[in-house]
Structure formats: C-alpha cells, structure tokens
Amino acid sequence: MKKRANKALELDDPLCCCEYVDRHGxxxxxxxxxxxxxxxxxxxxxxxxxxxxxxxxxxxxxATVTDRLRVPWISGAKKVDLSLIPPLILLPILLHIAALHYxxxxxxxxxxxxxxxxxxxxxxxxxxxxxFFLSLALFSLLYMYYLFLTEVMPRGDVTxxxxxxxxxxxxxxxxxxxxxxxxxxxxxxxxxDTHSTVTYHSPPPDxxxxxxxxSRHQVVIANRTSPAEQGAEPRAVAGSVxxxxxxxxxxxxxxxxxxxxxxxHCRICGACVLRLDHHCVWINSCVGQANHRSFLLTLIFxxxxxxxxxxxxxxxxxxxxxxxxxxxYCPDVYSQSSSALCFTCAWYSSIVTGGLLHLLVLQLINxxxxxxxxxARIALRDKTGRSLIWGLIxxxxxxxxGFRANWTEFLNxxxxxxxxxxxxxxxx
Numbered sequence: 350m351k352k353r354a355n356k357a358l359e360l361d362d363p364l365c366c367c368e369y370v371d372r373h374g375x376x377x378x379x380x381x382x383x384x385x386x387x388x389x390x391x392x393x394x395x396x397x398x399x400x401x402x403x404x405x406x407x408x409x410x411x412a413t414v415t416d417r418l419r420v421p422w423i424s425g426a427k428k429v430d431l432s433l434i435p436p437l438i439l440l441p442i443l444l445h446i447a448a449l450h451y452x453x454x455x456x457x458x459x460x461x462x463x464x465x466x467x468x469x470x471x472x473x474x475x476x477x478x479x480x481f482f483l484s485l486a487l488f489s490l491l492y493m494y495y496l497f498l499t500e501v502m503p504r505g506d507v508t509x510x511x512x513x514x515x516x517x518x519x520x521x522x523x524x525x526x527x528x529x530x531x532x533x534x535x536x537x538x539x540x541x542d543t544h545s546t547v548t549y550h551s552p553p554p555d556x557x558x559x560x561x562x563x564s565r566h567q568v569v570i571a572n573r574t575s576p577a578e579q580g581a582e583p584r585a586v587a588g589s590v591x592x593x594x595x596x597x598x599x600x601x602x603x604x605x606x607x608x609x610x611x612x613x614h615c616r617i618c619g620a621c622v623l624r625l626d627h628h629c630v631w632i633n634s635c636v637g638q639a640n641h642r643s644f645l646l647t648l649i650f651x652x653x654x655x656x657x658x659x660x661x662x663x664x665x666x667x668x669x670x671x672x673x674x675x676x677x678y679c680p681d682v683y684s685q686s687s688s689a690l691c692f693t694c695a696w697y698s699s700i701v702t703g704g705l706l707h708l709l710v711l712q713l714i715n716x717x718x719x720x721x722x723x724x725a726r727i728a729l730r731d732k733t734g735r736s737l738i739w740g741l742i743x744x745x746x747x748x749x750x751g752f753r754a755n756w757t758e759f760l761n762x763x764x765x766x767x768x769x770x771x772x773x774x775x776x777x
Contacts, residue, residue, distance in 0.1 A: 364425035518654025531636030
C-alpha cells in the first residue's frame with residue numbers, strides 16, 4: 350500500500366511513452382508487466398497447493414492482464430482493448446471459409462449474424478462498454494474496400510470514376526463517423542447550482558472518458574434546487590409546485606444534477622446526455638443532441654457506398670444476370686476463388702446493409718414524429734403513445750408539431766446548448 354501511495358504521489362511528473370497509470374491509480378511501466386502481480390501469484394499459489402480458488406480470483410487476474418496490455422504512446426502507454434482483436438482475426442478467416450463452397454457460405458453467413466447478436470445481448474444485459482462492434486464496423490468497411498481494390502479492380506470491369514465514387518463514399522463515411530464520435534452533448538451543471546467538486550486522476554471503468562476529457566477529470570456535485578429556491582419559503586402556487594415536482598422528477602441520482610427536458614442518463618456511458626436518443630454499440634457512444642445529425646449522415650453515406658459497391662461487385666462476377674437475380678443465383682461463381690470471395694463479400698455486405706437500413710428507417714420515422722428512441726421505449730412501457738404499423742411508428746404526441754416543423758427543429762437544433770465546462774476556480 351505504501352508503494353502504491355508513493356507511486357500516486359509522482360503523477361504530477363509527465364509520463365514517458367512506456368509509462369502508464371494502472372487501474373489502482375499507481376504509476377507503472379510496460380517493462381514491469383510480469384512483476385508485482387499479487388492476484389496472479391495468489392491464484393498460482395492456490396493451484397499449486399490444490400486449494401479452491403476465490404470466486405473473483407479469475408476476474409481479478411483477467412482485469413490485471415487487461416490493464417497491463419499496453420502499447421507505447423507519446424503521452425504514456427495506451428491500453429489495448431481486447432474486444433478490438435476478434436473482428437480483425439475472425440472476419441477474414443470466416444469470409445475465406447465461406448468462399449470455399451456455397452454450403453459453407455450458407456453456414457458461415459447464417460452463424461456470423463447470430464454470434465454478433467448473441468454478443469450484443471450479452472454485453473447489453475451487463476451494461477458494459479465494448480469496442481467489438483465499432484471494430485467490426487470499421488474493419489468491415491476497410492476490408493471490403495481493400496478486397497474491392499485487390500479482387501474486383503484487376504478484373505477490369507470497374508472504371509476509375511466508379512473507383513473514385515467508392516473512395517469518396519468511404520472517406521465521407523469516416524469523416525462523419527469522426528464527427529459523431531466527438532460527443533453526444535453531455536449535461537453539465539451550471540455554476541449557480543454547484544456546491545462541490547471531486548477531482549480524480551484516472552476515470553472509473555464504467556464512465557465514458559470523453560465525458561471528462563481525459564484521464565484526469567472532475568466530478569461535479571450539484572444541488573437539487575437553485576440557491577434562490579433553497580432560501581425561499583414554500584409558496585402555495587400551483588405553478589411553483591409543478592416546477593418543483595418537475596425538478597424532482599428530472600433529478601439524476603447518478604450524476605447528481607437536474608436534467609433538462611428530454612435529457613436522459615446512459616448507464617453504459619455513465620453520464621447524462623442532452624436529448625438522448627439511444628446508446629449505439631456501433632459507434633460505442635450515445636446518440637444525442639450534438640451528434641444525432643452526423644450519426645444519420647454516417648448511416649446514409651455508409652449505405653449509399655455499400656449499395657453502390659455491391660452493385661459493382663455483382664456486375665463484375667455475374668455480368669449476365671440482373672442485380673437481384675445475381676445475388677440469389679450466380680452460376681459457376683464458385684469455380685474461381687476470386688469470384689467466390691467477391692460473391693461472399695457481396696452477401697456479407699448485403700446482410701450488414703439490411704440491418705443498418707432498418708436502423709436508418711427507424712431513425713427517419715422518429716425524427717418525422719419528433720420522438721427519440723428512448724422516449725418511444727418509455728411510451729411503449731407506460732402505454733402513453735400510439736403504436737402504428739406493428740410498432741414501427743411510435744407517436745407520443747408530446748413534442749410533434751408536424752412533419753416539416755419536426756424536421757426543421759431537428760436540422761436546426763443547437764450543438765452547444767449545454768453550459769460551458771466548469772473551471773476549478775468557478776466551483777465553491
């Protein structure tokens with residue numbers, strides 16, 4: 350404990366490229382990755398003595414190994430998330446296996462979405478953050494583009510203009526994704542409602558690091574009511590009673606602040622988000638007021654690029670068939686490994702495109718009715734909204750002002766309506 354305390358005192362010194370702050374808040378070095386591992390020593394000692402392991406011993410060992418898996422970086426060694434690795438290894442292997450025979454293709458392309466859905470429900474049930482889906486989405490996009498350059502372009506059926514359109518679509522998708530990842534718009538307390546703050550040198554594992562802008566962040570504790578309301582006597586006015594009741598209902602017990610209308614707390618990110626729509630696993634972040642429009646642009650650019658790329662691939666491997674017929678029936682496509690791989694990737698891209706197209710349709714419908722995904726789920730749970738077309742449309746009737754007005758409000762909603770970030774000198 351004394352050693353850890355001494356390490357914590359040295360955090361004011363800049364970290365070299367191989368140093369990092371471990372999960373206990375101590376300063377460590379990548380060269381010491383196999384040293385001073387009490388959890389692993391205890392587990393090995395119990396195994397050598399044939400004693401039963403503690404219930405949480407394996408989880409503590411896994412947490413220690415994961416914490417020490419780092420790569421050198423300019424401002425200190427960066428942690429490598431293990432969930433990034435499986436898509437990079439499994440996707441090329443599974444696609445090449447599916448290209449060997451059409452029966453293997455059916456099995457792989459049926460099992461792959463099933464495994465992804467299982468992993469989604471597994472992580473969603475535990476409210477855990479994972480980079481698996483973001484890694485899968487990015488690697489799928491880049492790997493399909495790489496195969497397009499190496500397998501489709503040499504066939505001579507694609508012009509330079511068509512290649513330029515595909516390249517532009519990939520670039521625009523990545524730019525929109527980067528803008529989406531800047532943040533959904535977090536709720537922050539105003540200086541008047543703040544009475545204390547706590548500063549940490551490393552973010553908790555269940556809190557989005559972007560919410561606190563780095564490893565050293567501040568947790569601000571706000572009052573339930575403003576200072577004026579605290580000193581005032583209760584008034585027998587219906588409006589004030591309703592206002593206090595609304596403030597009490599919008600109080601977030603996790604972030605210790607009053608939420609603006611339509612804001613919500615995301616338990617996966619560990620923060621309150623302005624106009625929270627949903628937590629999207631494909632971007633590993635929430636979709637809120639500040640990034641909802643760029644999120645829709647990301648979906649649109651990706652879908653247009655994917656549909657155009659699929660059409661070019663099918664025209665190359667099945668030139669005598671129409672597009673829809675070629676996707677369902679392409680004779681002799683498995684006679685060459687290159688054609689089989691292109692055909693398999695076209696099917697994989699079609700499955701991904703179908704899933705994201707369904708997501709885009711739901712988003713467009715919700716914007717047209719001025720309802721967020723979170724509000725739609727609450728309305729279905731409380732039975733306060735109208736469900737149309739087998740639940741595809743949820744109309745709450747609370748914020749809707751008509752189709753044109755709803756889209757105008759969505760396109761013109763501000764990105765920085767939240768208060769400015771508080772400085773330590775502003776906090777009392």
